[in-house]
Amino acid sequence: MTDAIGLVLHRCRETERSFWSWSSETWFELIAPGAAEFLAAWPGWIDGMVRPYVAAFAYLLGGFTDFHRLGNFNRRGLAWRVFGKDTVEDAVEQVAGTLQGWGYHPSAGAFGQFRTVVIQSMLVNRSPLLQDLTSEALAQIRKDPANTPHHLRGHFRGLHKALFALGHAGPPPKSIHAVMPDIEGVPQAWAAMIERWYATTTLAHKVRGSYRSILAKAGRWLAAEHPNITEPAQWSRETCAAWVAAIDRMSVGDYVQRQAGLDKGGGKPLSPPTKASYLTATRAFFRDAQEWGWIPRRFDPARVLATPRSIAALIGPNPRVIADDVWAKLLWAGLNLEPEDCPTNAYGLGYPMELIRAVTLTWLFSGLRSDEIARLRVGCIRWQHEGAPIAANAPDVLASEAVCLLDVPAHKTGTAFTKPVDPLLGQAIETWQAVRPQQPAMLDRKTSEQVHFLFTHRAKRMAKTYINTAVIPSLCRKAGVPTADVRGNITSHRARSTIASQLYNAKEPMTLFELQAWLGHRSADTTQHYAKITPNTLSKAYRDAGYFERNVRTIEVLVDRDAVESGAAAAGEPWQYYDLGHGFCNYTFFEQCPHRMACAKCDFYTPKDSSRALLLEAKDNLQRMLAAVPLTDDERAAVDDGQAALDRLLGQLADVSTPAGPTPRQISAPAQATLLPVIEINRRPT
Numbered sequence: 001m002t003d004a005i006g007l008v009l010h011r012c013r014e015t016e017r018s019f020w021s022w023s024s025e026t027w028f029e030l031i032a033p034g035a036a037e038f039l040a041a042w043p044g045w046i047d048g049m050v051r052p053y054v055a056a057f058a059y060l061l062g063g064f065t066d067f068h069r070l071g072n073f074n075r076r077g078l079a080w081r082v083f084g085k086d087t088v089e090d091a092v093e094q095v096a097g098t099l100q101g102w103g104y105h106p107s108a109g110a111f112g113q114f115r116t117v118v119i120q121s122m123l124v125n126r127s128p129l130l131q132d133l134t135s136e137a138l139a140q141i142r143k144d145p146a147n148t149p150h151h152l153r154g155h156f157r158g159l160h161k162a163l164f165a166l167g168h169a170g171p172p173p174k175s176i177h178a179v180m181p182d183i184e185g186v187p188q189a190w191a192a193m194i195e196r197w198y199a200t201t202t203l204a205h206k207v208r209g210s211y212r213s214i215l216a217k218a219g220r221w222l223a224a225e226h227p228n229i230t231e232p233a234q235w236s237r238e239t240c241a242a243w244v245a246a247i248d249r250m251s252v253g254d255y256v257q258r259q260a261g262l263d264k265g266g267g268k269p270l271s272p273p274t275k276a277s278y279l280t281a282t283r284a285f286f287r288d289a290q291e292w293g294w295i296p297r298r299f300d301p302a303r304v305l306a307t308p309r310s311i312a313a314l315i316g317p318n319p320r321v322i323a324d325d326v327w328a329k330l331l332w333a334g335l336n337l338e339p340e341d342c343p344t345n346a347y348g349l350g351y352p353m354e355l356i357r358a359v360t361l362t363w364l365f366s367g368l369r370s371d372e373i374a375r376l377r378v379g380c381i382r383w384q385h386e387g388a389p390i391a392a393n394a395p396d397v398l399a400s401e402a403v404c405l406l407d408v409p410a411h412k413t414g415t416a417f418t419k420p421v422d423p424l425l426g427q428a429i430e431t432w433q434a435v436r437p438q439q440p441a442m443l444d445r446k447t448s449e450q451v452h453f454l455f456t457h458r459a460k461r462m463a464k465t466y467i468n469t470a471v472i473p474s475l476c477r478k479a480g481v482p483t484a485d486v487r488g489n490i491t492s493h494r495a496r497s498t499i500a501s502q503l504y505n506a507k508e509p510m511t512l513f514e515l516q517a518w519l520g521h522r523s524a525d526t527t528q529h530y531a532k533i534t535p536n537t538l539s540k541a542y543r544d545a546g547y548f549e550r551n552v553r554t555i556e557v558l559v560d561r562d563a564v565e566s567g568a569a570a571a572g573e574p575w576q577y578y579d580l581g582h583g584f585c586n587y588t589f590f591e592q593c594p595h596r597m598a599c600a601k602c603d604f605y606t607p608k609d610s611s612r613a614l615l616l617e618a619k620d621n622l623q624r625m626l627a628a629v630p631l632t633d634d635e636r637a638a639v640d641d642g643q644a645a646l647d648r649l650l651g652q653l654a655d656v657s658t659p660a661g662p663t664p665r666q667i668s669a670p671a672q673a674t675l676l677p678v679i680e681i682n683r684r685p686t
Contacts, residue, residue: 003046004053008061019057024066027058034071056081065124068146075119083128091130092118098162102459103352103437117155120147133163135170161459165440180209184257186219187230193294194219197285200292211281218282220255221246232286233295240304247278248311272314276307319497319532320487327498329479330490334360335424341478342470351457358432359455360475363467363492365425367499367519370492372411374464375444376454378433380407381426382418410447413522420518429454467492497530504531555579555590558616559623577616583607584616587659591630594656598649600667602658 008019011030015022031054032038038051055078058064067073079088095118096104104114122128124147125137138160141147148156163169180198183191194215201208221243222229229239252268253259270278286301322330333341337360339353351359362373384403404426410416433454440459441450455462472490476483483490500519503510510518516527556579560569569575574586580599587593587604599605606613616622654665 001053003050004057007042007046007050007054008057019061022062024062024064027062027064028066028069031055031058031064031070033069052077052081059123066146067120067123068149075116075123079119079122079128083122087128088119088122091122091128094130094166095159095162098165099158099458101437102439103457104158113152114155114158117148117152117159121156121159130163130166131168133168138163138169158459161440180212181257183212183216183219186216186223189231190219190222191216193232193289194285196294197288201284201288203284210277211284214278214281215285216257217255217278218243220257224255232289235286235298237299237304240299240301243282244279244305244308247275248308250275250278272311275311276315279305279307317529317532319501319530320494321501321532322490322494322498323485324502326479326481326485326490327502329481330475331364333475333479334364337474337478342474351462352432352435354428354432354435355455355457355462356471358428359462359467360471361425361428363471363495365422365499366406366419367496368408369412369496370464370467372408373467373492374453374455374462375409375446377407377409378436378452378454380454381405381429381433382407383426408520409444411520413526414520417517417520419520497532500527500530501532501534505534505537509537557625558584559625560616560619561623562619577606580605584613589659593659595653595658595664598653600653600658600664602660602662602667604659 007030011026012019015026031051032041035051039046052074055064055070055073059078059082067075067078076088092115095114099114121133121138121141124141124144125132127133142156157172160169160172164171183194186194194212197215198208198212201211203211225242225246226239229235247270250270252270283301283305286295286299286305289295290297290301334357337353337357342350342353342356359373362368362376366373368376382405384405402423404421404423405418406421406425407418408416436454437457439452439456441452442456442461443449444451444453453461468491472492473483476490487494496519500515503518504512504515512524512527512531515531516524519527519530521527558577558579560575560577563569563573563575576588577584577586578590578596583599583601584606585593585596585599585604586606590596595602606616650664655663657663658667
């Protein structure tokens with residue numbers, strides 16, 4: 001300390017100024033950016049223990065707080081010298097105890113950065129008392145980026161949460177979304193109207209941000225193609241038609257402000273869904289501007305900016321289902337997940353394995369959106385046995401006998417609902433709830449409620465991107481499958497389509513309306529975008545429908561090979577006989593005979609009990625074959641509906657000529673005919 005005093009006085013003599021008039025730069029030059037530079041400036045005079053005392057003098061006497069310029073500087077030691085060791089450590093322990101209660105790892109390494117943030121805040125606030133770190137003081141500290149560098153911003157927010165829990169400060173400010181860049185390359189009036197609409201619309205933040213980008217592209221298109229049109233009020237039907245045509249011919253990268261990331265996809269035509277979204281954004285903008293009285297009504301946006309049929313026809317349900325074999329491997333990996341499979345959880349400093357397993361099985365079995373998974377609440381699992389609820393303290397019930405119900409919060413398209421899920425999922429969630437550290441209630445922005453989210457740790461809700469960035473890559477590595485297939489990257493939302501399609505194609509499948517309720521959709525039309533019929537299921541349904549068997553029947557034909565070989569057939573003698581059950585018909589064009597289903601017994605008919613029929617069946621050279629007979633609608637009705645339809649058919653054929661010439665009425669056919677037995681006797685085997 002004496003050497004440090006000597007250095008300060010020596011520098012006063014060199015600068016010919018008292019230390020209380022020194023600037024921060026003068027103090028920094030004396031302290032030096034590092035210990036090596038400090039010792040090099042005073043060779044042989046001092047040792048390394050002098051520099052911390054010089055820094056303490058700079059803080060106390062000169063208000064120096066540019067600690068970020070001092071390299072690997074021990075702020076903790078400085079705080080001990082300035083405020084006293086016990087006072088500093090007591091404040092740090094209060095913050096550490098609160099953070100540990102929320103699930104922060106108690107190791108020194110994990111708390112090292114938090115301790116740095118706490119002590120830095122004390123030094124900048126010039127007080128070791130936590131009650132002095134009010135919301136206003138924290139706001140002042142936050143203003144200087146040097147106090148909260150990028151890698152410490154999360155820790156500073158954690159400190160603010162701890163101070164709020166301890167009652168010393170108000171709640172942390174809401175997370176501020178990234179500031180939207182200024183719109184460039186568009187007319188000023190157009191940009192001003194976009195910003196005005198962006199600040200007024202009630203659409204979700206992500207949606208209105210996307211629409212803002214699309215409208216900015218429209219402004220750049222105006223500047224390039226229609227420079228005389230500078231504001232929305234000047235748009236006409238002709239302008240809208242030109243914009244629709246421009247969208248239809250637009251490519252990726254056209255009229256954009258930022259070119260980063262366009263090296264791969266730039267220049268490709270826009271996809272039909274993208275074209276439709278551009279028109280949707282434009283319609284919404286002009287509809288709102290007209291409804292709010294900002295511009296006059298010169299056209300109907302719903303008509304002049306409608307999606308053309310040529311584009312709409314290319315948009316339809318196309319679920320990006322994961323292949324069954326890949327999905328089976330991912331299921332196996334999720335059910336057998338171990339800590340070493342999660343590199344993001346190295347050293348135990350990440351999420352607990354109970355949370356990771358619960359999140360993984362929720363993704364694999366629930367069919368929920370990533371936002372719904374992140375917003376599940378504590379107590380979302382309920383059990384029922386034979387329709388009755390199972391109390392928490394009730395005896396164990398076999399998983400195969402219990403029904404697990406999952407309460408899903410209000411979501412993208414509807415209100416909260418309950419769905420049955422696999423008991424494995426319920427068990428994993430209950431395992432996590434049993435070890436979950438107590439967490440503070442948090443705001444659900446969708447419902448504006450203070451709730452206890454299920455997947456929270458360290459007083460922070462799990463990000464909805466966690467499944468895509470951590471869970472899926474870990475499962476793919478363990479399962480030995482790539483993270484992408486022919487349909488694109490394996491993402492959290494693709495599990496929803498995969499599960500829905502498997503339920504729709506199961507041995508005992510869900511109906512479309514049951515699946516709609518399970519997915520939480522408002523309409524069955526939306527469900528069709530998730531459920532896809534597999535080729536196997538479609539083939540089985542086609543086979544079971546019996547289209548060919550329903551419209552075509554087979555009948556047994558006896559071919560007299562003696563008549564064919566002897567030439568008698570060429571001379572006009574009968575050579576083929578259709579087996580009608582009660583007799584034979586030797587009419588060559590039997591499949592064209594209108595009386596084939598209920599034979600009128602014309603001259604081509606031979607009863608089976610006649611001597612001719614008996615001689616025919618006794619021939620050794622007789623060949624038995626099958627012939628296909630297509631049925632008309634009336635004949636198929638007679639086959640399917642029975643005697644009543646047969647009577648109607650007989651009535652229609654009463655005056656229709658037989659192949660021999662006379663009509664059934666002239667032949668005096670019996671009123672009750674016998675139906676041709678092509679179904680029971682002669683149907684082609686499958």
